[in-house]
Amino acid sequence: MIRFLARRIVYSIFVLLGLSIVIFIIARIMPGDPARVAVGARAPQWVVDKLREHMHLNDPIVVQYGYWLRDAVQGDFGLSLVTQRPVTTDIIEFFPASLELVLFSGLLSAIGGIGLGVISARYKDTWIDNAVRLFSYTGIVTPSFVFAIFFVLLFGWVLQWLPIIGRVSEEVTVPPLVTGLVTVDALLAGQFSTFVDALRHLILPSLALAMGSIAQEARITRSTMADNLNKDYVASARALGVSERAIMGRFLLKPSLIPTVSILGLDIASTFSIAFLVELIFNWPGLARYGMQAMLHKDLNAISAVILVLGAVFITVNIIVDIIVAQLDPRIRLSAARSE
Amino acid sequence: MTGQVNLSQDFSTKLTLQQAKQMERESRRQNLGRSWYKFSRNPLSVVGIVMIIILVLLAVFAQYVTPYPKHAQAFTDFAHAKSPPSWQHPFGTDQIGRDILTRSIFGLRSSLLMGVLVLVLVVPVGVLLGLLAGYFQGTWIDTIIMRITDIFLSVPPLILALAIASVLKPNLWNGMMAVSLMWWPWYTRLVYGLAVALRNEYFVTSAEVTGASTRHILFREILPNTLSPILTKMSLDVAWVIIIGSMLSFVGLGVQPPEPSLGTMISDGARYLPDQWWIAVFPALVIVIVVLGFNLLGDGVRDMFAAEEI
Numbered sequence: 001m002i003r004f005l006a007r008r009i010v011y012s013i014f015v016l017l018g019l020s021i022v023i024f025i026i027a028r029i030m031p032g033d034p035a036r037v038a039v040g041a042r043a044p045q046w047v048v049d050k051l052r053e054h055m056h057l058n059d060p061i062v063v064q065y066g067y068w069l070r071d072a073v074q075g076d077f078g079l080s081l082v083t084q085r086p087v088t089t090d091i092i093e094f095f096p097a098s099l100e101l102v103l104f105s106g107l108l109s110a111i112g113g114i115g116l117g118v119i120s121a122r123y124k125d126t127w128i129d130n131a132v133r134l135f136s137y138t139g140i141v142t143p144s145f146v147f148a149i150f151f152v153l154l155f156g157w158v159l160q161w162l163p164i165i166g167r168v169s170e171e172v173t174v175p176p177l178v179t180g181l182v183t184v185d186a187l188l189a190g191q192f193s194t195f196v197d198a199l200r201h202l203i204l205p206s207l208a209l210a211m212g213s214i215a216q217e218a219r220i221t222r223s224t225m226a227d228n229l230n231k232d233y234v235a236s237a238r239a240l241g242v243s244e245r246a247i248m249g250r251f252l253l254k255p256s257l258i259p260t261v262s263i264l265g266l267d268i269a270s271t272f273s274i275a276f277l278v279e280l281i282f283n284w285p286g287l288a289r290y291g292m293q294a295m296l297h298k299d300l301n302a303i304s305a306v307i308l309v310l311g312a313v314f315i316t317v318n319i320i321v322d323i324i325v326a327q328l329d330p331r332i333r334l335s336a337a338r339s340e
Numbered sequence: 341m342t343g344q345v346n347l348s349q350d351f352s353t354k355l356t357l358q359q360a361k362q363m364e365r366e367s368r369r370q371n372l373g374r375s376w377y378k379f380s381r382n383p384l385s386v387v388g389i390v391m392i393i394i395l396v397l398l399a400v401f402a403q404y405v406t407p408y409p410k411h412a413q414a415f416t417d418f419a420h421a422k423s424p425p426s427w428q429h430p431f432g433t434d435q436i437g438r439d440i441l442t443r444s445i446f447g448l449r450s451s452l453l454m455g456v457l458v459l460v461l462v463v464p465v466g467v468l469l470g471l472l473a474g475y476f477q478g479t480w481i482d483t484i485i486m487r488i489t490d491i492f493l494s495v496p497p498l499i500l501a502l503a504i505a506s507v508l509k510p511n512l513w514n515g516m517m518a519v520s521l522m523w524w525p526w527y528t529r530l531v532y533g534l535a536v537a538l539r540n541e542y543f544v545t546s547a548e549v550t551g552a553s554t555r556h557i558l559f560r561e562i563l564p565n566t567l568s569p570i571l572t573k574m575s576l577d578v579a580w581v582i583i584i585g586s587m588l589s590f591v592g593l594g595v596q597p598p599e600p601s602l603g604t605m606i607s608d609g610a611r612y613l614p615d616q617w618w619i620a621v622f623p624a625l626v627i628v629i630v631v632l633g634f635n636l637l638g639d640g641v642r643d644m645f646a647a648e649e650i
Contacts, residue, residue: 014487015490015491015494016494018487018488018490018491018494019491019494019495021491022491022492022500023503026500026503026504026507027507137632137635140635141579141628141631141632141635142628142631143583143586143587143627143628143631145587145590145606146606146624146627146628149606149610149613149620149621149624150621150624152610152613153613153614153617153621157613157614158614269496270496270498272496272499273495273496273497273498273499273502274496274498276498276499276502276587276591277587277590277591280591281610291499291502292502292591295502295503295505295506295591295593296506296591296592296593298506298507300507303503303506303507306499307495307499307500307503310495310496310499311494311495314494314495314496315494
C-alpha cells in the first residue's frame with residue numbers, strides 16, 4: 001500500500017510539472033509584452049526595459065521557465081495585477097471559502113446521492129424509484145449555473161427562506177480566523193448564531209453545485225445495487241432468513257459503493273471548476289471568483305497560480321479516492337499488499 | 341480443357357466476390373435495421389431524436405422561423421424593453437427591448453454549431469493519437485502521447501478552457517479552440533484502452549503476418565472495432581460541449597454581444613432577476629432542453645451499441 005502510494009505521489013509530481021509547462025506556454029502565447037502590461041501603457045520605455053530584465057524576459061524561453069518554476073516551487077507566483085498583492089497571499093485568503101463550499105457540496109452529494117440511490121434500489125420499479133430516476137435525469141441535464149439561478153429565484157426571492165449573497169450576514173460577528181472555514185471557526189469560537197448564519201449562506205450555493213453529482217451518484221448507486229441484488233450471495237442470505245434491512249445495509253451497501261466513491265471523488269474535484277460560475281452568481285468570495293477576475297483582466301500570474309493550485313487539488317483528491325476505494329475493495333487492498 | 345476449367349474457375353471466383361459484396365451490403369442493411377430497432381425500442385430515445393431534429397431545424401432556419409430576426413443583432417426598442425411574456429413576445433423582451441424567443445433560437449444556433457464543430461475538430465485528433473499510442477503500446481510513442489494526455493486530464497477541462505479563452509480574443513471561434521484543446525485527451529484515452537485490447541486479437545496478428553501496412557492495420561482493422569464506443573461518447577459529449585460553451589459565454593469569454601448566445605443572455609438576465617425573471621429563465625430552459633435532447637439520444641445510442649457488443 002505504501003509503495004503503491006509512493007508511486008502515485010511521484011507520478012503526480014511529474015503530472016504537475018507537465019501541467020506547469022502547459023500553463024507557462026498558455027501564459028506566454030498571450031499577445032503583448034508582459035512587462036508592458038504590468039506597468040501600463042504610459043510608463044516610459046526604460047522602466048519597461050528594466051522590468052523585462054528583472055522578469056528575465058530577455059532570456060530564452062526555457063530559461064524563463066526555469067526561473068518561473070523555481071519561484072513557483074517556493075510559493076512565489078509574483079504580484080497580481082488586479083489586487084496588487086502577492087498572488088500567494090490572495091490564494092491563501094480566497095482558497096478556504098472555495099474549500100468550504102466544495103466540501104459542503106461534496107457532503108451533500110454523498111448523503112443525497114447515496115441515500116437516493118439506496119432508496120431507489122430498495123423500491124426498485126415502484127413509483128419511488130421512478131421519481132428518483134426522473135430527478136436524476138433532471139439533475140444530470142441541468143448545468144449548475146442554471147440551478148443556481150433557479151435557486152436564487154425560488155428560495156431567495158419568492159420564498160425568502162435563505163440568503164443568497166456572500167458567506168455571512170453583515171450584522172454577524174465574524175469568528176477569529178483559524179481554519180478559514182467560517183462554519184468551523186464559528187464552532188471553535190463557540191459562536192453558535194454565526195455558525196447557523198454561515199450554514200444558511202452555505203446551503204444554496206453548495207446545493208446548486210451538488211445537484212449534478214447528487215443525480216449522478218444516485219444513478220450509479222442504484223444501478224450497482226440493482227446489479228448486486230441479483231447476485232448469489234444475496235439470494236443465499238435471503239434463504240438463510242436474513243432480514244431485508246440487514247441485507248441492504250450490511251451486505252449490499254459496501255460493495256455497491258465502490259463505483260460511487262470513485263465518481264464522487266472526481267465530481268468533488270471538478271466541482272472546483274464548476275464553482276467558477278456558482279461563486280459568481282452567489283457573490284461568494286472564493287478562489288474561483290478570484291480566478292475569474294484574473295482571467296477577465298488577463299492577470300497571468302494569478303491565472304497560472306489558480307490553475308496550478310486547482311490541478312494540485314484535483315490530483316490530491318484522486319489519490320485520496322484511490323486510498324478509500326482500496327479500503328472498500330479487498331481485492332485492490334490485497335493485491336496491493338501482495339505485490340509489496 | 342484446362343483453359344475451360346480455368347475460365348470457369350475464374351468465373352466462379354468473380355461470382356463469389358460479387359456475391360460476397362452483395363451479401364456484405366445486405367448484412368449492413370440488416371444491421372442498420374436491427375440497430376434502429378434496438379434504438380427505437382426505448383421511446384425516450386425516439387423522443388430525444390425528435391427533439392434534436394426539431395431543434396436543429398429551428399437553428400438552421402432561424403432567419404425564417406423567428407418572429408423578429410432583426411433582434412438577433414444590435415437592435416434597441418426601449419419602448420418595449422423588459423416586457424413580460426405576451427402573445428407578441430412569447431418569452432418576453434430583454435433590457436433593451438429585443439425579443440427573447442428570437443435571440444434564444446439564434447443562441448441555440450451558435451450552441452449547436454459549437455457542439456458539432458468542437459467534436460469535428462477533436463475526435464479525429466484524439467482518435468488518431470489513441471490508435472497510435474495503443475497500437476505501439478510500450479514504445480516511446482505510447483509514453484509521449486499518454487503522458488501528455490495525463491497532464492491534460494489532470495485538470496478539469498473547464499478551468500484550462502477558461503484560461504486559454506482568457507488569453508485569446510473572446511469570440512465563438514476562440515472559445516471553440518479553447519474547448520477543443522481540452523477535449524481531445526478524453527478520446528485519446530478511450531481509444532487507447534480499446535486499441536491495447538484489440539492489438540492482440542487474431543485478426544490484427546494475421547494482418548501483421550500477411551504484411552499489411554501499419555496504416556491498414558490502424559484504420560482498417562482496429563479503427564472499425566472502436567467505432568461504437570466513440571460514437572456513443574460523441575453523442576453524449578455534444579451536450580457537455582454545449583454546457584461548457586454556455587459557461588464560457590456566461591462569464592464573458594465566449595460569443596460577444598450583440599451576437600446572441602444563451603450563456604450571455606443568462607448572465608445578463610441574472611442582473612434583472614427577481615422582477616424580470618423571464619430574461620434569464622427562458623434561455624436557461626432552452627439550454628436544459630437541448631442538453632436533455634442530446635442526453636436522451638446519447639443514452640439510446642449507448643443502449644444500441646452495448647447490446648451489439650455483447
